Amino acid sequence: AQSVSQHNHHVILSEAASLxxxxxxxxxxxxxxxxxxxxxxxxxxxxxxxxSGDPLVKGIKGFEAEFIKSKFSFNxxxxxxxxxxxxxxxxxxxINSGYALNFGKGTSLLVTP
Amino acid sequence: DTGVSxxxxxxxxxxxxxxxxxxxxxxxxxRLYWYRQTLGQGPEFLTYFQNxxxxxxxxxxxxxxxxxxxxxxxxxxxxxxxxQGDSAMYLCASSNTQGxxxxxxxxxxxxxx
Numbered sequence: 166a167q168s169v170s171q172h173n174h175h176v177i178l179s180e181a182a183s184l185x186x187x188x189x190x191x192x193x194x195x196x197x198x199x200x201x202x203x204x205x206x207x208x209x210x211x212x213x214x215x216x217s218g219d220p221l222v223k224g225i226k227g228f229e230a231e232f233i234k235s236k237f238s239f240n241x242x243x244x245x246x247x248x249x250x251x252x253x254x255x256x257x258x259x260i261n262s263g264y265a266l267n268f269g270k271g272t273s274l275l276v277t278p
Numbered sequence: 279d280t281g282v283s284x285x286x287x288x289x290x291x292x293x294x295x296x297x298x299x300x301x302x303x304x305x306x307x308x309r310l311y312w313y314r315q316t317l318g319q320g321p322e323f324l325t326y327f328q329n330x331x332x333x334x335x336x337x338x339x340x341x342x343x344x345x346x347x348x349x350x351x352x353x354x355x356x357x358x359x360x361x362q363g364d365s366a367m368y369l370c371a372s373s374n375t376q377g378x379x380x381x382x383x384x385x386x387x388x389x390x391x
Contacts, residue, residue, distance in 0.1 A: 169320075196383070201382075208282075209369070209382040216378065242342060255320050264311070264334055266371075268320030 167192050169258050171269035178276050180244050186241040188256030188271050195261035198239040200230055201268075203253040212254075215239065226250070251276045280304060282383035289327050290309045290389045298356045299386045303372030308354050311380060312345055313369040314338065317372055321369055327353060 172187040172240050190196065200212040213224025220232040230241045239256060257266040291297050293337045303310050306333055308329050313321035324343070325335040329350040339345075342360075347353040367387050371380040 170381050197378075208384045209371075211379055211381075214379060259318070264309070264326040265336070266311075266313075266321070267323070267324035270318065273330065 167267070169256055169267050169269040170253075171246070171256050171272050173272045174270065175186070176272055176274045178274070180248055180276055181245050181278055182209065182276075184241070184243040184246045184250070184274070185252055186209045186256075186274075187238045188241065188265075188269060190237050190239070190256075190258045192237075192258055192260055197259040197271060198230075198232060199223065199259060199266065200241050200261070201255045203271075209255070212241070227278070231243075246274075248276050248278055249272060256274040282370055282372050284380055284383040285367075286381065286386055287384060288387045288389075293390055294374055295363060296356065296358045297388065298354055299368055299370075299388075301355070301370030301372075301383060303352070303370070304381055305351075306318045307374050307375045307381070308350065309375070309377055310347055311371040311373075312369065313351070313368040315369055315385070316365075320333060321346035324355075326347050351370050357388075360388075362390045364388060365390045 168191050170189045198215040201209045202212045203209050213222050215222045215232045223229045253271045255271045256269040285300045310327040312324040315321040325345050327347040345355045367385045370383045371384045373380045373390045
């Protein structure tokens with residue numbers, strides 16, 4: 166079945182620690198890839214997206230993600246997290262010919278001072 | 279604020295009642311999407327409009343659910359004969375013609391008692 170898997174459901178990090186959140190998908194063909202973030206009490210916001218080209222994508226607030234086609238992965242990274250990065254992070258995949266975003270279950274990140 | 283807006287933000291209803299939610303997309307966006315999000319899950323696609331045409335519906339959209347976008351601007355999502363399993367956050371998103379990025383509204387949280 167087609168799916169999006171986020172391996173870490175809850176992550177707790179200290180400030181300045183490095184972050185990597187895993188995302189794997191099982192869709193064939195050309196896909197568009199996204200990471201969305203939901204800060205407490207706020208709506209979903211786009212962090213970054215990949216459509217084509219350089220597989221290393223840079224987004225807002227120092228986040229980046231790497232598309233590895235052979236591994237069907239799109240992992241999110243940040244070298245040094247801040248308390249303000251505490252949020253829910255969602256990976257999403259859109260089939261190139263489709264309309265819907267297919268989301269993973271999300272990863273809850275808590276950054277402690 | 280030129281973002282996606284949704285009304286109401288919260289709705290509590292008794293089982294068996296009908297409810298209707300409204301979504302106002304970003305004004306220049308001709309694509310509109312509805313998603314549903316339950317606790318601990320990522321958003322799940324419900325339906326998609328391009329202008330006033332409903333072009334895709336998920337199998338999640340049972341016969342009790344109906345969505346409209348009569349003039350290609352705002353959209354409504356109606357749930358008839360609500361059930362406790364309908365309790366969720368209902369999210370609306372919009373995008374431009376290219377559909378490269380979906381902008382999400384704050385959602386309507388439905389509680390069916």
